[in-house]
Amino acid sequence: MGAIVSLLWLKNREVVRQYLARVPSMLYVIGPTEPYRQYAAFGRVESLHALLSPQLQTSIAEDAAARAAAVASDLSAAGWTGAAADLRSDRATVTRTVTARLEERLRESMLLIAALDSAHERDGIDVVALNEDVMPAGKTAALWGRARGVPSVTISHSAILGRLYTVHREFNADRAVVFGRRGGLPYAEMGVDPACLAASGNPAWDAYAALPSQRGTVRSELAARYGIGANEFLVVFATTWSARFTAFCDADAYASTLRAVLRAVRDLRARGVPIRLVVKDRPTEDGGAVVVAALCKEEGLETGVIYARGETERFVVAADTVVSVDSNISVEAMLAGVPAINLWTPMGWLNGPFFDAEDGVLEAAPEKLAAAIAMTLGDANLRGLLTATAARRLPEFAAAPGTAAVRAAELLVRSHANAAAQSRGYVWEELSRPRRIVDKGAQATYFLNPRNELLQMLAHEPRVVLDVGCGGGATGAELKRVYPKAVVHGVELSGEAAAYAVARLDRVLQENVETMDFAGAGFAPGSIDVVFFPDVLEHLYDPWNLLRRVKPFLAPDAQVLASIPNVRNLWLLGELFKGRWDYVEEGLLDVTHIRFFTRKSVEELFVQTGYRIARWGANYDPRVPTVTAPTDALLNVEIYGLTMKDVSMRDLEEFRTIQFLVDAAPA
Amino acid sequence: MATDENVIEFKTGAWKSSEMVASYASRMHENRGTNRLKNRVELALCRDNLRGTRIVDVGVGTGRGSLSLARDGFEVTGIDISQAMLDHCRREAGEIPIELLLGDLTALPVESESFDSLLSLNVVVHFPNWREVLRDWARVVRPGGRLVFDVHSFDHLAAVARARGCEPADLLTQEQREDPGAYMLRIGARDVAEAAESLGLCVRKLVPYAAVLGGGNANYWLQDSRLWGYLGDRALSWMAVDEQLFSFGSFVEEQMIARLSTGATGRFMVVLEKLNDPAQTRGVLAYQKAIGAAFAGGARLESLRAVVGPEAAAWPGALTGHLGHAPNRTLLAMMLSSPAALHLRPLVEDLLGAPAAAELYEGNRLQRVDDRVAAFLQTWRTTLSHPDRFTFRGVDAGRALEYDLMRDLLDIEHFKREPGV
Numbered sequence A: 001m002g003a004i005v006s007l008l009w010l011k012n013r014e015v016v017r018q019y020l021a022r023v024p025s026m027l028y029v030i031g032p033t034e035p036y037r038q039y040a041a042f043g044r045v046e047s048l049h050a051l052l053s054p055q056l057q058t059s060i061a062e063d064a065a066a067r068a069a070a071v072a073s074d075l076s077a078a079g080w081t082g083a084a085a086d087l088r089s090d091r092a093t094v095t096r097t098v099t100a101r102l103e104e105r106l107r108e109s110m111l112l113i114a115a116l117d118s119a120h121e122r123d124g125i126d127v128v129a130l131n132e133d134v135m136p137a138g139k140t141a142a143l144w145g146r147a148r149g150v151p152s153v154t155i156s157h158s159a160i161l162g163r164l165y166t167v168h169r170e171f172n173a174d175r176a177v178v179f180g181r182r183g184g185l186p187y188a189e190m191g192v193d194p195a196c197l198a199a200s201g202n203p204a205w206d207a208y209a210a211l212p213s214q215r216g217t218v219r220s221e222l223a224a225r226y227g228i229g230a231n232e233f234l235v236v237f238a239t240t241w242s243a244r245f246t247a248f249c250d251a252d253a254y255a256s257t258l259r260a261v262l263r264a265v266r267d268l269r270a271r272g273v274p275i276r277l278v279v280k281d282r283p284t285e286d287g288g289a290v291v292v293a294a295l296c297k298e299e300g301l302e303t304g305v306i307y308a309r310g311e312t313e314r315f316v317v318a319a320d321t322v323v324s325v326d327s328n329i330s331v332e333a334m335l336a337g338v339p340a341i342n343l344w345t346p347m348g349w350l351n352g353p354f355f356d357a358e359d360g361v362l363e364a365a366p367e368k369l370a371a372a373i374a375m376t377l378g379d380a381n382l383r384g385l386l387t388a389t390a391a392r393r394l395p396e397f398a399a400a401p402g403t404a405a406v407r408a409a410e411l412l413v414r415s416h417a418n419a420a421a422q423s424r425g426y427v428w429e430e431l432s433r434p435r436r437i438v439d440k441g442a443q444a445t446y447f448l449n450p451r452n453e454l455l456q457m458l459a460h461e462p463r464v465v466l467d468v469g470c471g472g473g474a475t476g477a478e479l480k481r482v483y484p485k486a487v488v489h490g491v492e493l494s495g496e497a498a499a500y501a502v503a504r505l506d507r508v509l510q511e512n513v514e515t516m517d518f519a520g521a522g523f524a525p526g527s528i529d530v531v532f533f534p535d536v537l538e539h540l541y542d543p544w545n546l547l548r549r550v551k552p553f554l555a556p557d558a559q560v561l562a563s564i565p566n567v568r569n570l571w572l573l574g575e576l577f578k579g580r581w582d583y584v585e586e587g588l589l590d591v592t593h594i595r596f597f598t599r600k601s602v603e604e605l606f607v608q609t610g611y612r613i614a615r616w617g618a619n620y621d622p623r624v625p626t627v628t629a630p631t632d633a634l635l636n637v638e639i640y641g642l643t644m645k646d647v648s649m650r651d652l653e654e655f656r657t658i659q660f661l662v663d664a665a666p667a
Numbered sequence B: 001m002a003t004d005e006n007v008i009e010f011k012t013g014a015w016k017s018s019e020m021v022a023s024y025a026s027r028m029h030e031n032r033g034t035n036r037l038k039n040r041v042e043l044a045l046c047r048d049n050l051r052g053t054r055i056v057d058v059g060v061g062t063g064r065g066s067l068s069l070a071r072d073g074f075e076v077t078g079i080d081i082s083q084a085m086l087d088h089c090r091r092e093a094g095e096i097p098i099e100l101l102l103g104d105l106t107a108l109p110v111e112s113e114s115f116d117s118l119l120s121l122n123v124v125v126h127f128p129n130w131r132e133v134l135r136d137w138a139r140v141v142r143p144g145g146r147l148v149f150d151v152h153s154f155d156h157l158a159a160v161a162r163a164r165g166c167e168p169a170d171l172l173t174q175e176q177r178e179d180p181g182a183y184m185l186r187i188g189a190r191d192v193a194e195a196a197e198s199l200g201l202c203v204r205k206l207v208p209y210a211a212v213l214g215g216g217n218a219n220y221w222l223q224d225s226r227l228w229g230y231l232g233d234r235a236l237s238w239m240a241v242d243e244q245l246f247s248f249g250s251f252v253e254e255q256m257i258a259r260l261s262t263g264a265t266g267r268f269m270v271v272l273e274k275l276n277d278p279a280q281t282r283g284v285l286a287y288q289k290a291i292g293a294a295f296a297g298g299a300r301l302e303s304l305r306a307v308v309g310p311e312a313a314a315w316p317g318a319l320t321g322h323l324g325h326a327p328n329r330t331l332l333a334m335m336l337s338s339p340a341a342l343h344l345r346p347l348v349e350d351l352l353g354a355p356a357a358a359e360l361y362e363g364n365r366l367q368r369v370d371d372r373v374a375a376f377l378q379t380w381r382t383t384l385s386h387p388d389r390f391t392f393r394g395v396d397a398g399r400a401l402e403y404d405l406m407r408d409l410l411d412i413e414h415f416k417r418e419p420g421v
């Protein structure tokens, strides 16, 4: 089992869960593991940094400090003019700015690199999922991945509608999940191979799949909570901020755009339009409530303004109009079927534009905002036109909500270094998919290779053979090669396999053996002298009944030769101990198994249905180590995190068994 | 590289399927996005420059170029190689009388000298054998009649390439250079003049347009500006709904750009007349040259007015009026953010006054701030005595610093605040 590292923000953690459901893995996260507690069902969850011993942390911190000090001394050395010459600020200020938090920032990166290395050594990291491959942690992890050959996937946290400027204009991960085609445009422009991009929607917007249909409920719940009158229009304004990563940024945008909205609302109220304004601030905007209250006061809007920082989706869904400034929330409004107004600013166009004229988003400069809001509230035709246009354009912005996490996880799976994991789907998909012989390596073996270990158990020259689950007929064909006089009847449910077997066996019944009528199929009582059940009984709903029903047709010297998977397998116990019980395409936990057996219960299966077991054999599990010791030894075993006392060699033998081989005779 | 035969064959077949017709109609015919401005400019150029009432529209397509003429009483014959296009045009025409004929543009299925004028929009641009095409077109027009059609401007590519110190072909994408489907004929004023002369025609006008049309009508002067590429198209799309923006765009195209040379924009309208008048053709070329010279010397309003004439005197007032609308200002600022527009600053000052010009060029200043800080981030570590102080276990931990440092440095360089607070 490999590992995935997730540096994803919590809002995207569903992506990780979806990945784990497909590729059971160990999960490393940054920060507390608590939010991922339930994911332990798929594999261990650990905090990446917990891998670093206190000693290592200290030595890395010292290393970072030494490096930062050396850099600072270089920078202050008389000879250093360097690239700072081009900057307008004086050299001392530049030096101070560069060195101010250098040690801490360097340390963070170095610790992350060391932690990633430890995780990789321990479990082998298959893929790194991250949210921004340009921000310090994401970039470090992506660069680390490049250096170590571990694929990384960045999941956009916005629809990327505008220009990717300065620090955002790079691509460090190997693949990117973008919300829609639009989000891929800047990457394509940068020359990123389209095959590295997937337009999967925003995992954090999956709630919009269902929420719009609950608009009434959401609205009345909010109305009750905030005392919103039935006649009041709900206008939601999402505040903007100045990120200051480009000089094309209005440092005063927060206040100036908020003022524009407050004025528009005030004007509309003065004209008798009852508006309840929700100012939806950024979750990180501490102290925002105070600032907003002050601005409201200055603009003469002392009542009727709700200040909110969370519950964005609910406010959007309940809104009559959503106003914002070059924001993703316009796309959320599209998802919710609510008209969106983009407050036009010159910077918005210089950094974008974010929307074109046919996106179904209304644009209004500050002085026209009141008129635009009034139109979206009062003009039903316009409302209809806007929402219909937006609905048509929505796929450009974000793939349909509801499946974004699953689709993003698919990209992670595809990135997964291990090719075997790539072809793997959900367990339920396996269940519903008929097994194919030709295109599946593993199953080709399953169906097309003779079961020699069963053939070797033959104790007499076979006359009439019944091979239940004969697959492609390989075992019967081999038997007929050695005993040309034997007549082999195969039973096989899979049509494709049966078609193969027809050419090899004397007769193939394409039937479900559980409901098969042996007499009706022409078998005379006491006529069959060999029955094969090669890994078949555990796939049956009622193997007991089958054994009882077939017994009258057996000859007195008949051999029933079966192989049956062992669930008292030590590797499997280890998995179970770790909390794993992962169905797979084939093997001990083949997803189509219905019954599970230990040696004891195999014995009971036969004895209780009228057989005696003449001989036992076994196929061993290469994953479980062998131990050599005297047969009467009692051992203490420590493996897979389990500690066992006084284990007999007989028990160990059973622990090592992957399939029991049984030679049973009618009693 | 595709051969001419490939291209001709491909282009001749390109519009034959009904899906293609439907997609073409929605992209080009309807007044969406910047089509609105394109349709206005092109149709006006046709109307103003055609002579007489019997008109043939070659490659009539959906009827974009001539249905409105037919509606206004012109006697129009449309010719196209694609029956699907003709069917679409017929539907589009409804009650409007128009004759539609199936035929090839190099062998028009009509009598010689049976039309007063020929028009053809967005057709010659696809055909490398354009000289052969023109020969048959000249045949069907009566003496004194006109031929009006658009071409992509090689002069434009050449002028931009010269300014950038590269080859004209370097400006094109790989696809434009190699894919026969993406082939576009690019010719210059001289090529047109020579071909016209050899057919006994004269050049009446060469009218550049498509400075602000976006889409497939690249104005290479705008490369690396904020009006380039898909984001520029997004801004231009608002012309479809913003009347003041549309009227500004029309002003720029029809009053200003139209008076410049074929180096100004990626496309120009050719107006030929069936008249042997080499002096007329030389006059047109001389005007082209004079405009070119005015710009080569760092264009000023005065020098332009000397070539363009009194119309240029109306530019400052009209422009100032248009720039009262904020999106128009921003659009112009986006145009002027092109590195190529830097040397136009004196002209912009002549037109609008120094303060307004400074405001329009503010973006260039901001861009320099970004560039400066970005350049610093790229290089500062290499100037240290040990640049590898940032490499930890083979991973460059220094690159992860860039994000925060960009903001910190912009804070001191531009936002005049304590870094990172």
Ligand SMILES: C[S@@+](CC[C@H](N)C(=O)[O-])C[C@H]1O[C@@H](n2cnc3c(N)ncnc32)[C@H](O)[C@@H]1O
Residues within 6 Å of the ligand: B011, B012, B013, B015, B016, B028, B058, B059, B060, B061, B062, B063, B064, B065, B079, B080, B081, B082, B085, B103, B104, B105, B106, B120, B121, B122, B123
């Ligand atoms: C780009 S469309 C232009 C349509 C229309 N004139 C307009 O501007 O919207 C090119 C048109 O030329 C037609 N065409 C292509 N090859 C042609 C040929 N060899 N002879 C005549 N028409 C041709 C196409 O069928 C198509 O309708």
